[in-house]
Amino acid sequence: MRTADVRIEPVLADGEACYVLEVENRRMLSSEAKDILTGFPGTAVFLNQALEIAQKRMSEGTFTAMCPVCFNVANFRGFNQENGMNAGNRCIAYIGTVLRRNFPEGIFTRTDAENFWGLVARKDISERLDSVCAAVNLYLGRRSYALKAGVVVFDQVADEETLRHSFDMAQIACNSVKNDGEHSYAVFSKQMEEQLEMRRYILDHIDQALEEGYIKIYYQPVVRTLSGKVCSCEALARWEDPQRGMISPGVFVPVLESARRIGRLDQYMIEHVVQYQNALLESGRRAVPVSLNLSQLDFDLIQPLKYLNEMTEKYHMPHSYFHVEITETVLAENQERMARMIDHFHADGYEVWLDDFGSGYSSLKSLSRYPFDLIKLDMGFFVTLMRKAER
Numbered sequence: 001m002r003t004a005d006v007r008i009e010p011v012l013a014d015g016e017a018c019y020v021l022e023v024e025n026r027r028m029l030s031s032e033a034k035d036i037l038t039g040f041p042g043t044a045v046f047l048n049q050a051l052e053i054a055q056k057r058m059s060e061g062t063f064t065a066m067c068p069v070c071f072n073v074a075n076f077r078g079f080n081q082e083n084g085m086n087a088g089n090r091c092i093a094y095i096g097t098v099l100r101r102n103f104p105e106g107i108f109t110r111t112d113a114e115n116f117w118g119l120v121a122r123k124d125i126s127e128r129l130d131s132v133c134a135a136v137n138l139y140l141g142r143r144s145y146a147l148k149a150g151v152v153v154f155d156q157v158a159d160e161e162t163l164r165h166s167f168d169m170a171q172i173a174c175n176s177v178k179n180d181g182e183h184s185y186a187v188f189s190k191q192m193e194e195q196l197e198m199r200r201y202i203l204d205h206i207d208q209a210l211e212e213g214y215i216k217i218y219y220q221p222v223v224r225t226l227s228g229k230v231c232s233c234e235a236l237a238r239w240e241d242p243q244r245g246m247i248s249p250g251v252f253v254p255v256l257e258s259a260r261r262i263g264r265l266d267q268y269m270i271e272h273v274v275q276y277q278n279a280l281l282e283s284g285r286r287a288v289p290v291s292l293n294l295s296q297l298d299f300d301l302i303q304p305l306k307y308l309n310e311m312t313e314k315y316h317m318p319h320s321y322f323h324v325e326i327t328e329t330v331l332a333e334n335q336e337r338m339a340r341m342i343d344h345f346h347a348d349g350y351e352v353w354l355d356d357f358g359s360g361y362s363s364l365k366s367l368s369r370y371p372f373d374l375i376k377l378d379m380g381f382f383v384t385l386m387r388k389a390e391r
Helices: 043-060 076-083 085-102 125-140 160-176 190-212 249-258 262-282 304-314 328-333 335-347 379-390
Strands: 002-013 016-028 066-074 107-112 115-121 146-151 185-187 215-223 230-241 245-247 290-293 322-327 351-357 374-377
Touching: 043 066, 043 107, 043 115, 043 160, 066 076, 066 085, 066 125, 066 160, 076 085, 085 107, 085 115, 085 125, 115 125, 115 160, 125 146, 125 185, 146 160, 160 185, 160 190, 190 230, 190 249, 190 262, 215 262, 230 249, 230 262, 249 262, 262 290, 262 304, 262 322, 304 322, 304 335, 322 328, 328 351, 335 351
Parallel strands: 146 185, 230 290, 290 322, 322 351, 351 374
Antiparallel strands: 002 016, 066 115, 066 146, 107 115, 215 230, 230 245
């Protein structure tokens, strides 16, 4: 069984309105069918094979000689959109070849468009993980696309339940280095186990947090240094949980993004910010523009421009009271599409800001194609400059 992401985008062609329909395969769900691109077995077959191998190794006393692994191509959707689906298919087939070459004893499955699980020998695991990532990254050709890996190393025999979850553990380890430019892989740790438990808590309780108002909106002022006056604010989500206390957005936002549930949070933020601005004006108080942060997934999940327009119409608010902020990772997804979206926001009267410039791989030259109203520099950008100045 397969599911897909479907995006419908209005465009003008020869002066006439039409729609572009983009369909992308995302997941093969526990299928027994062999993957046509790699020849790897379906996920259900793979898991049964992995369990049989583990049980055999338990009886032989060699259980700790094997490792569950996960591989994932960061920003693979951007690779497909830049190079085409055929190129993406060739890349997946190449990854399969590289995995077999480096882990001839291993078994693998492709669980998602760009995600692989495997059970491999522990011997020389570090060198072989580095070799796989280096070969694939050379093939991908750009730093914005990268193969990352996660691995679980057992020091003692695990029970069957732990073994069944070991590939989720490898996935967590892999995700921990997805935005790390220095490391190709990570080993699952006790700290990651705590993160896994927190992930489950977040996904189980996010709907309640939104309904009960545990998600609070903090308004961070933007102050002009010359006048000392507040000229705008940034709306920030904070989760004040009755059981866990304050949950950092650095924790819950990546979880919601990875589960493709970030859209509901951002819709919540948009509506409550627009409602708050309306309440300020109706009470006769001064309101300044508020910037709203958008995830790269929002453009697939919730049509943020349309939703923002609906909310401003519902609460009778001028568009000039709202800015939108996007990050460099959003630009990496699809440069042409994002340039069009920025134009659409501008056409409807919203400013568009680039957040955290300097935290990724964008250059000043690459920004020339985007008509941003404001660019916010990441703190790390200045830290690097200050360190160089000190030397």
